[in-house]
Amino acid sequence: MHDIRLIRDDPAAFDAALARRALPPQAATLVALDERRRSMIAEAQAMQARRNELSKAIGQAKGQKDHAKAEALMAEVAGLKEALPALEADEARLGEELDTALAIIPNSPLADVPQGGGEDDNVLVHALGTKPDLAFAAREHDAIGPAIGLDFETGVAMAGARFTLLRGPAAKLQRALGQFMLDRMVEHGFEEVAPPLLVRDEALFGTGQLPKFAEDLFRTTEGHWLIPTAEVSLTNIVAGKILAEGELPLRFTALTPCFRSEAGAAGRDTRGLIRQHQFDKVEMVSIVTPDQSEAEHERMTQCAEGVLEALQLPFRRMLLCTGDMGFSAARTYDLEVWLPGQDRYREISSCSTCTDFQARRMNARYRPEGEKGTRFVHTLNGSALAVGRTLVAVIENYQQADGSVAVPAALQPYLGGLERLAPR
Known part of the structure; x- marks a missing residue:
């Protein structure tokens, strides 16, 4: 199994190793898939952080008896709660897709392995x-x-x-x-x-x-x-x-x-x-x-x-x-x-x-x-x-x-x- 972090760090070396196995370049596709997954992770984390902030703000608004503000904040929390599971499901799906793609790629040959077709x-x-x-x-x-x-x-x-x-x-x-x-x-x-x-x-x-x-x-x-x-x-x-x-x-x-x-x-x-x-x-x-x-x-x-x-x-x-x-x-x-x-x-x-x-x-x-x-x-x-x-x-x-x-x-x-x- 290949480490996506190493592929991100040096995509050219990864594709060169694939070429020695007579396989087409795949680093760009894998890195793009990983970037989409990581952006979703970041978005989900931002949502969770925002939800935590809102929870504190709701308590403060209620303490100040600002019911209108509290209701608006609670509505935003409800929207986040509804959107977050779908985002997490999409992230999990992309993670599985990435793992599946990596799982069928063979190991990279060492430098002293001779090039050949058979x-x-x-x-x-x-x-x-x-x-x-x-x-x-x-x-x-x-x-x-x-x-x-x-x-x-x-x-x-x-x-x-x-x-x-x-x-x-x-x-x-x-x-x-x-x-x-x-x-x-x-x-x-x-x-x-x-x-x-x-x-x-x-x-x-x-x-x-x-x-x-x-x-x-x-x-x-x-x-x-x-x-x-x-x-x-x-x-x-x-x-x-x-x-x-x-x-x-x-x-x-x-x-x-x-x-x-x-x-x-x-x-x-x-x-x-x-x-x-x-x-x-x-x-x-x-x-x-x-x-x-x-x-x-x-x-x-x-x-x-x-x-x-x-x-x-x-x-x-x-x-x-x-x-x-x-x-x-x-x-x-x-x-x-x-x-x-x-x-x-x-x-x-x-x-x-x-x-x-x-x-x-x-x-x-x-x-x-x-x-x-x-x-x-x-x-x-x-x-x-x-x-x-x-x-x-x-x-x-x-x-x-x-x-x-x-x-x-x-x-x-x-x-x-x-x-x-x-x-x-």
Whole structure:
């Protein structure tokens, strides 16, 4: 959420930030709307002050037995009482209109975010790991998976497209991956959380999914929303709170199911596990002071990279351009894992700093030591990692000629020492 006061102070800078997002100028419209609202506030305050003055004057006129003057003053008070509610209603309407307009404007990109229109304009930061040198033609996970328990047909028969049933070795591998990732994040100082999977409108508004992206979500008949990511639940832990500076940074992690309608992804990745309506993910969220924000973004991204390094999966880090960033992000690093079957890198994690954008929406603040006033916190979030996509990466990178899948050494303790998933 943007601060209208900052837009008033420097409308050119605000419009320049919008231009980097390929959006038209909006500062003049927003400032004009705000000026109308503020003029109404001033007018209402003047009316209230006048009414208070008249009340005193009426008492004085009555004390002087000047009944004519008292009646005239009372008539003026009656007029003010009649006009004031309508004026206050108009001011409230304009305030809602302004808030609605601000709520659908994305965060401003940081200065080092490259300009671009889409993923082709993203910038490579580094590539790490060694791609597997297979002595046979690599197969994709949806060809390998059924033999180790990826049951696509039953999942679709049971729930429809973009649902998969995992059985036996595949189910165990998914469980092992999720537990391994969660343990890694706890080792990095993130507090483990078991959050609600259903949230209210306010929670999704706070992190930026509502109102603009409602079609990407699932909603219950009672009005709750299924979380598209644990970022929603974890970030909202501090919603409406004033934290002491000494409490920060706060770091949270959770392994949860996530639910997305994939409304904007029709026809994309309809095969396999890449794009599902329901998937597990380990999420990281950090709540920090503004001066901690830069270092925390790098730290969080390295935590996610550490999972890929421990699993010995080749990957690369990409700095997303302005046209490929999410709504709430000011800067995003994507981690893309190598998939031999697809002969390409695919996104497996996004780590974003949202500066104070989400904090303003959820009114999350902290009080600096020695100061009476408060400031907005900075929020960051990242995947560590998407479990289903990591399972895909393990299957494809560790595939064997006989159809089995080798188990990465880091996962073997989570599978009772099992070194290979044999085809059934």
